[in-house]
Amino acid sequence: MSIRGKSLWLLLLILPLYAEVTARVDENPVIASEEVDYEIEAVGDRVEFPKIESIGGAKVISEGSRRVEWFEGNESVVKWVQVYSFTPQKSITIPSYKVIVNGKEEFTKPLFLQVKQDPRFGKKDFWIELDVSRKEAYVGESVDVVIRFREKRDISVMSVDFMPLKYENFWVKRITGRKRYREGDYLVHEVRYLFFPQKKGEFTIGPARVKVAVTKKIRDAFGFIVQQPQWIILASKSMRLHVKPLPDNVKLVGSFSIRTEASPKKVETGKPVTLTVRVDARGNIKDFEPPSLHIPGVTVYSEVPEVKYSYKDGVYDSIWKREYVLIADRPFIIPSFRVRFFDPEKREVKSVSSAPISIDMTDGIKQLQESEVLSKSSVQKSTSEYKDYILVVFGFAAGMVAMYIALLLRNRRWRNGRSYLNKGGELQMLQQLLPYVSDSKEAAQMAENIYANLFEGRAVKMDRRKYEKLMKKLRG
Numbered sequence: 001m002s003i004r005g006k007s008l009w010l011l012l013l014i015l016p017l018y019a020e021v022t023a024r025v026d027e028n029p030v031i032a033s034e035e036v037d038y039e040i041e042a043v044g045d046r047v048e049f050p051k052i053e054s055i056g057g058a059k060v061i062s063e064g065s066r067r068v069e070w071f072e073g074n075e076s077v078v079k080w081v082q083v084y085s086f087t088p089q090k091s092i093t094i095p096s097y098k099v100i101v102n103g104k105e106e107f108t109k110p111l112f113l114q115v116k117q118d119p120r121f122g123k124k125d126f127w128i129e130l131d132v133s134r135k136e137a138y139v140g141e142s143v144d145v146v147i148r149f150r151e152k153r154d155i156s157v158m159s160v161d162f163m164p165l166k167y168e169n170f171w172v173k174r175i176t177g178r179k180r181y182r183e184g185d186y187l188v189h190e191v192r193y194l195f196f197p198q199k200k201g202e203f204t205i206g207p208a209r210v211k212v213a214v215t216k217k218i219r220d221a222f223g224f225i226v227q228q229p230q231w232i233i234l235a236s237k238s239m240r241l242h243v244k245p246l247p248d249n250v251k252l253v254g255s256f257s258i259r260t261e262a263s264p265k266k267v268e269t270g271k272p273v274t275l276t277v278r279v280d281a282r283g284n285i286k287d288f289e290p291p292s293l294h295i296p297g298v299t300v301y302s303e304v305p306e307v308k309y310s311y312k313d314g315v316y317d318s319i320w321k322r323e324y325v326l327i328a329d330r331p332f333i334i335p336s337f338r339v340r341f342f343d344p345e346k347r348e349v350k351s352v353s354s355a356p357i358s359i360d361m362t363d364g365i366k367q368l369q370e371s372e373v374l375s376k377s378s379v380q381k382s383t384s385e386y387k388d389y390i391l392v393v394f395g396f397a398a399g400m401v402a403m404y405i406a407l408l409l410r411n412r413r414w415r416n417g418r419s420y421l422n423k424g425g426e427l428q429m430l431q432q433l434l435p436y437v438s439d440s441k442e443a444a445q446m447a448e449n450i451y452a453n454l455f456e457g458r459a460v461k462m463d464r465r466k467y468e469k470l471m472k473k474l475r476g
Contacts, residue, residue, distance in 0.1 A: 020042075020043065020106070021040065021041070021042045021099045021101065021106040021107065021108055022040070022041045022042075022108070022109075023038065023039065023040045023041070023094070023097070023108035023109065023111055024038075024039055024041075024111070025037065025038050025039070025094075025111065025113055026039070028113055028114060029113075029114035029115065029116050030088070030113065030114070030115055030116070031115070031116055031117070031232070032088070032089050032090070032115050032116065032117050034087065034231075034232055034233070035061070035085055035086070035087050035231070035233055036085065036086055036087065036088060036113065037083050037084070037085050038055060038083070038084045038085075038086065038094060038111075039081055039082070039083050039084075040081070040082045040084075040097065040099060040108055041079060041080070041081050042079070042080050042099050042101050042106065043077060043078065043079045043080075043101070044078065044080070044101040044102045045078060045102060046100075046101070046102050046103070047080040047099065047100070047101050047102075048099065048100035049065070049080075049082040049099055050097045050098060050099065052084050052097065054086070055084065055086050055088070055092070055094055056086075056088060056090075056092030056093070056094060056113070057092070058086040058087055058088045058089065058092075058235070059086065059166075059207065059235070060084050060085065060086050061085045061086055061087065061163075061209075061233075062084075062085045063082070063083065063084055063085070064082075064083045064085075065080065065081060065082045065083065066080075066081045066083075067079070067080055067081075068080075068081065087209075087233040087234075087235060088113060088115045089115065089235070090115050091112070091113060091114050091115045092112075092113050092115070093110055093111070093112050093113070094110060094111040094112075094113055095110055096108050096109060096110050124152070125151070125152045125155055126149070126150065126151050126152070126155075126212060126232075126234055127149075127150055127234065128147070128148070128149045128150075128208055128209070128210050128234045128235065128236045129147070129148050129208075129236055130145070130146075130147055130205070130206045130207065130208040130236040130237065130238070130239055131144075131145070131146040131147075131148065132144070132145055132205055132239040132241065133145070134241075135240070135241065135242060136241070136242045136243075136244065137197055137241060137242075137243055137244070138197075138243070138244050138245075138246055138253050138342065138344055139197055139198065139199060139200055139243060139244070139245055139246050139253070140196055140197070140198075140246065140251065140252065140253040140283075140284060140287060141196070141197070141253045141254070141283070141344055142194050142195070142196055142254075142283060142284060142316050143194070143195040143196070143197070143241065144192070144193075144194065144195075144314065145165075145192070145193040145194070145195050145205060146190060146191070146192050146193075147162060147165070147190065147191050147192075147193075147208040147210075147236070148188055148189070148190045149162070149188070149189040149190075149210045149212075149234070150183070150186040150187070150188050150189075151186060151187050151189075151212070152185060152186060153182070153185055153186060153187050154185075155214065156214065156215040157212060157213070157214055157215075158213040158214065158215055158229045159211075159212070159213040159229065160189050160210060160211075160212055160213075161210065161211040161212075162178070162189075162191055162208075162209075162210050162211075163208075163209040163210065163211055163233075165193070165205070165206060165208055166204075166205075166206060166207070167195070167203070167204075167205050167206075168203065169197060169198050169199055169201070169203055169243075170195045170196060170197055170198060170203070170205075171195075171196040171198055171284075171286065172193055172194070172195055172196070173193065173194045173196075173309075174191070174192070174193050175192055175193065175194055175311045175316075176191065176192045176311075177191075178190070178191050179191070179192075189210075194311070194316060195241075196284050196286070197241065197243040199243065200243050200244060200245040201243055202240060202241075202242055202243075203240070203241050203243060204238050204239070204240055204241075205238065205239045205240075205241060206236060206237070206238040206239055207235045207236045207237060207238045208235070208236040209233060209234065209235045209236070210233070210234050211231055211232075211233050212231070212232050212233075212234065213229035213230065213231050214229070214230050214232065215227050215228075215229070215230075216228055216229065216230035246342050247342065247349060248340075248342075248349045250340050250341060250342045250349055251287045251288075251289070252281075252283070252285070252287060252288060252339070252340070252341035252342065253283055253284075253341060253342045253344055254281055254282050254283020254284065254341060254342075254343075254344070255281070255282040255283065255341070255343060256279060256280070256281045256282075256283070256285075256339050256341045256352055257279070257280045257352055258277070258278070258279045258280075258337055258338075258339050258352050258353070258354050259277075259278055259354055260275060260276065260277050260278075260334070260337060260354040260355070260357060261275070261276045261278075262274070262275045262276075262326075262334060262357045262359065265357065265358070265359055265360065266359070266360045266361070266362065267359070267360075267361065267362070268361070268362045269328075269329050269330075269361055269362070270327060270329060271327070272325050272326065272327050273325070273326040273327075273328075273359055274323060274324070274325060274326075275293075275323065275324040275325075275326055275334060275357075276321065276322075276323050276324075277290070277321070277322050277323075277324070277337055277354070278319065278320070278321045279319070279320040279321075279339060280317070280318075280319055281317065281318040281319070281320070282315065282316075282317055283316065283318065283341075284316065284318060285307065285318035285319075285320045286318075288320055288339075290305070290320075290322065290337075291337060291338070293324060293334075293335075295326070295328075295332055295333075295334065295335070296332075297328055297329070297330060297332065298326050298327065298328040298332050299326070299327045299328070300324055300325070300326055301324065301325040301326075301327075302322060302323070302324045302325075303322060303323045303324075304322075305320055305321065305322040306319075306320075306321045306322070307319070307320050307321075326359070328359070328361070329361075330361060331358070331359060331360050331361050332359050333356050333357070333358050333359070334356060334357040334358075334359065335356055336353045336354050336355060336356050337353065337354045338351055338352070338353045338354075339351065339352050339353075426450050426453055426454055426462065429446075429450055429462075429467055430447055430450045430451065430454070432471060433446060433447040433450070433471075436474045440470075440474060442470055443470065443474060446462075446466075446467065446470065449462065450462065
């Protein structure tokens with residue numbers, strides 16, 4: 001047989017060996033709750049490993065891969081290794097898994113993994129539990145979830161680390177830091193959460209896992225006995241939760257109340273009225289969407305809502321509060337605010353509403369009109385002079401409105417996120433111009449431009465030198 005024929009025959013013998021898929025664990029037997037690495041190796045240019053979520057009932061904690069390449073003669077060989085980490089609690093048989101190598105199906109062999117109890121610790125030396133307050137809940141209803149890890153007080157434990165709790169389709173709020181307390185012969189580590197399901201269905205919470213470092217004595221390179229941590233991982237059982245939908249398209253669940261306050265209820269024309277809306281909730285107010293406030297003929301400014309949460313004795317309370325500033329030139333009525341919610345105790349949809357509030361105006365406009373009539377009869381002005389006078393009067397009114405808004409907006413943050421103190425220079429200019437707007441058209445126009453910059457979002461260019469020159473003239 002020629003050399004070329006022998007090489008071809010040898011290559012055909014080697015190729016099946018390279019396509020072989022093998023599986024192994026890094027240790028066997030292992031101690032219960034110690035982390036085990038299950039490795040699948042395959043040789044080939046293209047390898048597709050299986051997606052494994054659990055092995056023998058134990059969830060896969062982490063997954064990683066690596067690539068190894070070497071040469072056999074002139075041929076490059078690539079080996080892929082996929083690693084699945086898990087923490088078995090009992091002896092199991094790891095099943096066969098399918099691996100696609102260069103487009104061909106290959107299978108691992110089943111593997112028996114022996115798990116032994118740690119001879120240093122009994123079953124009651126450590127344990128972890130996951131406590132869920134209910135088996136059924138409505139969308140948005142709070143569910144108490146508590147993780148407790150117990151350790152015997154006479155065992156030397158170096159560290160206790162709670163691992164992230166697994167969940168999907170929940171909004172989760174941790175309501176306490178880690179709490180430690182004694183319970184008989186045990187030291188208990190406890191963390192507490194509130195789970196709010198976001199959609200209907202059957203969902204799994206957990207398992208809860210904790211990583212514990214216990215003291216292990218070994219001899220170092222110099223023969224001295226030293227202590228080093230030996231990590232073990234404990235896992236609880238998972239818990240199932242049935243989530244039911246809310247009826248009639250409501251989004252809030254719990255018990256709610258609403259109240260509104262307006263001050264003052266009788267004002268002069270153009271002066272601001274402060275409206276406070278407050279919603280108190282026994283439940284989560286995160287999904288509360290306040291109705292828009294639109295009142296014909298009324299200018300409305302609103303602050304960013306203030307939301308507070310509290311948890312005490314198993315009760316989760318929320319407070320939502322927002323302030324509005326209302327400015328008008330005629331009497332108006334603040335409409336009622338309505339909140340719809342589902343009461344899980346009575347299992348019915350309810351609604352609460354605030355009472356409408358009437359705002360009255362003084363006769364400032366009437367007095368102003370009478371003043372204008374008297375002025376016109378006593379001083380015989382021309383038509384053009386009268387029009388100029390009216391413009392000045394309205395300029396003065398606009399300036400007064402601007403002054404009140406400017407004073408009210410100090411140290412506040414409005415819904416567009418801007419802080420008007422950033423425009424402190426223009427605000428100061430406006431305040432200095434206000435006393436002169438009734439006597440000077442130029443002052444009235446400049447005040448109107450500054451007002452547009454501050455409160456209407458416009459970008460009117462201001463000439464500082466022109467302003468200083470005008471102020472010098474007005475004060476002169």
